[in-house]
Amino acid sequence: MPRYKTEGGHYHTPPDIVRYIRYLYGRPRIRFRYQPRLNYARGETRASIVDNYLKATSNSGQYESVYLYSSLDLEAIRDGAPIAVQEDGYILLSYNQKLLELNLERILLELERTRVYWLDWRSARWSSAASRSGSCAAPWCSSCSPTTRPGRSWRP
Numbered sequence: 001m002p003r004y005k006t007e008g009g010h011y012h013t014p015p016d017i018v019r020y021i022r023y024l025y026g027r028p029r030i031r032f033r034y035q036p037r038l039n040y041a042r043g044e045t046r047a048s049i050v051d052n053y054l055k056a057t058s059n060s061g062q063y064e065s066v067y068l069y070s071s072l073d074l075e076a077i078r079d080g081a082p083i084a085v086q087e088d089g090y091i092l093l094s095y096n097q098k099l100l101e102l103n104l105e106r107i108l109l110e111l112e113r114t115r116v117y118w119l120d121w122r123s124a125r126w127s128s129a130a131s132r133s134g135s136c137a138a139p140w141c142s143s144c145s146p147t148t149r150p151g152r153s154w155r156p
Contacts, residue, residue: 004113012113014096020111021072021089029082032091038064049074052101067094069102 003013021030036056038045043060047068054068054077070077071089090107092098100106 002110002114004110004117014094016092016094016096018093018107018110019091020107021085021091023085023088028085030085031080031082032077033080034068034077036066038066047078049078053098054078055097065095067097068092069094069098071104 002016002018003011006012036045036047038056038058039061043058045056046059047054047056054074056066058064069092072083072091076083088104090104092102092107
């Protein structure tokens, strides 16, 4: 799921699942089992191709819909047919219809923004934990090592 901080300081966290398909070599064939079940599978869900996306809608009960965007053949995804991969591609599943046109470049940008967000998050979490535990550098010290038992030394 994409997640990153915008220039305005707000977080961009859309309800999307994104899969990047990286082509390496050869003639790989992939197949997707796209069978959404909306409304907790209480009724039938129908998927149809609309413009440049697959739209799945509930046919009974409360109206729900999900949108699947892809650089791959949408008809093959819907039908579960094999797809020959000859270049990089993507699949994006969302609860929201996208206003901006999606392409591989935009997907890779979202991926990099998300990667930077989590690297920053990890760095902030680990640096604060390291500074709190930095008062004692001895791994055999019983006051700062929860794995040390009295009478046991970790010294070589």
